[in-house]
Amino acid sequence: MKQIGVIIGQGPQPWAIIQQENGFGSLALSGVWDVMTERVLSHAQVFARIVNEADGRIVVAWQPCMMQEGQTWKITMDGIPAGGLYRLETCLQIDNNPALEWADRGDMIHHIGVGDLWVIAGQSNAAGYGKGPIQDPPQLGIHLLRNNGSWDLASHPFNESTASIHYENREGANPGHSPFLAFGKMVQQETGSPIGLLQTALGGSPLKAWNPDEDGYLYRNMMQIIASAGGKVRGILWYQGCSDCNPEESSSYLVRFEKMVQHIRHDLNAVDLPILTVQLNRFTDPASIESNQSWGKVREAQRQAALIIPEVYTVPALDCPLSDGIHNSPAGNMIIGERLAKIALAHIYTNALVSADAPNLSSVVWLHEDILPSICLQFANVSGYLIAIGPKDQVFSVEDANGEIEITQWEITGRNEITLRLSRSPEGDTFVHGAYEMNPSSHLPLDTGTYMPMLAFYKQKVRVAE
Incomplete structure (x- = not known):
């Protein structure tokens, strides 16, 4: 069937969250337009606007798009206020008819928001392997860029690999519950801002997979995912370290972590990008003197990172329950997600009412x-x-x-x-x-x-x- 009216070829996906800057966002659209073959017209103009999804209230009024050769068009819409969810609408004005409410049809994009993007990075407790039931339902305004490359309403498990286009962080088993839906809910509740989550973690991954000075393959994958979401983010949610709890890698963890942070901030052109980290919980297997020392060194490196690297923060997890020998349970994840949210609210969103830091x-x-x-x-x-x-x-x-x-x-x-x-x-x-x-x-x-x-x-x- 022939498509008529305005057809969007490039633009944000449904459910996408656009990173706001100073309270506003922008988006670029382009596409083609067409009418029925037998229709005669002297002039055509594509328009685009943004309305509130909940009540249809106009957020950005109709704006004319740039008309180009070959019945193509494009527009960049600036000044979109932080918030949402929004609906993007297009229409085709024929022969300068001012009644745009009766203009020819156009494509729409539903459930988009302007808010903050947070990158999830690290290993299995970032990917989310909490097993068992807990009440942590999806919530409008907390959205997830899934591994299939499509935005969606965020729901567990975050790192599942259905139709994944990112083999680099494809899990070998089905993951479970993660801390970051709880994180997003609390931040949205306190700020009113939609939250977009970019899942890049991989269970079992060592720091060298995230450090461009070493292997760095997961770092490169993370950067590709960030670029696909617009290239700008509000911060990084980092939970990693178990795979480095050995004599060889634990001693250099702090230096290598700092190098990774420097690369992230340089490549994203964000010198003070916040990095929110979780100090390791526990591993209940039998321990040796060497393993105890290695876990101590990594935890100390995580503590020191928050003391010496600006805009790096850490929260404790040692009091959080597990669902196996090393993975935080859903109940533990809810605690961790709330702690990370409070750190973000206190230090990044500057909510003075929140006490967030651990002794x-x-x-x-x-x-x-x-x-x-x-x-x-x-x-x-x-x-x-x-x-x-x-x-x-x-x-x-x-x-x-x-x-x-x-x-x-x-x-x-x-x-x-x-x-x-x-x-x-x-x-x-x-x-x-x-x-x-x-x-x-x-x-x-x-x-x-x-x-x-x-x-x-x-x-x-x-x-x-x-």
């Missing part, structure tokens, strides 16, 4: 008030006060030149302070670790202001108090 070790000093020395730990980002829900658990460990020093007791001695009491005097440099192991205690000190646990830390040198 983070800021000072490790000697106390010499008793016969045997003690160590005072102080924490930043405590909005309430610290509480111990597992005061007998082995959360902390201390080592010196002679090996591990037994902690006879640890207790909370101030609003943001924990004291470790030691069984013997140290020899030489002494270091403290907190929840560093592959499978540490689940009962970590909490901040009553947020009920988030402290971030894990590894090999922090004890210093003399000034």
Whole structure:
């Protein structure tokens, strides 16, 4: 059947989210127009407009398109206010008839929004492998660019590979629940902005697959997906590190992660692009000394990245439940998604009402008030006060030149302070670790202001108090 009126050849897909800049977005359209063969006309003009999908209210009034040879046309529509969902309409005006409501038909594009795009990157807990039921339904305004290259209403599983055009991040098994629908819902609720999610993660992927200075094949795939969505994004949602928890790669994790961040920001021409990260949860397989050290090094690198790289943030996950030995459960994912959303709201959307940061070790000093020395730990980002829900658990460990020093007791001695009491005097440099192991205690000190646990830390040198 011959198509008549206005036919859109290039433009946003249905369900697409367009990245806003300073509260507005733009889109480009092009196509052809045609009428029935027997129809005689002296002039034709293509128009385009944008209306609110919910009530038909005009958002951008009819705009004339540039008419070109061969019955083609094009237009760039600027100044589209952040929001939606919107419907894009076209029509064909014949012989300058001013009654555009009765102009010849034109193609439409439904359910588009102008908001913020967030890239999901990392390995399996970013891809989403939470198993089991939970109430986390789709919501209009939270959309997903699926692996088949088409925009859709976001729903789990995000990284499923039906008709995928991206073999680079095709999963070997069917994934499950992920944290990022919950993330999008909270951000949309607080900002009113539609959220578009670009899924680029792959289960089991090491950092070298994301670092252009090494292998970088998933980095290149991510950049291609970003380009297909318009080339501009609001930030990166990063959850990765388990595959680097080995002696060879854990020691260089921070340097390589920073290189990756530099490449992302350079290639996207966004020097302060936010990177929201998750400090690793746990792995419940039997652990060796080397594996414990490697997990500690990666978690510490993640903590340090948020301290030394501008606009990099991290949230804890060690208190989140699992659905197998290493993958966060749907309940755990809901917690992580909310924590990431609060970080975004507090630091990127500057919502001053949100407390978002987890307790983070800021000072490790000697106390010499008793016969045997003690160590005072102080924490930043405590909005309430610290509480111990597992005061007998082995959360902390201390080592010196002679090996591990037994902690006879640890207790909370101030609003943001924990004291470790030691069984013997140290020899030489002494270091403290907190929840560093592959499978540490689940009962970590909490901040009553947020009920988030402290971030894990590894090999922090004890210093003399000034």
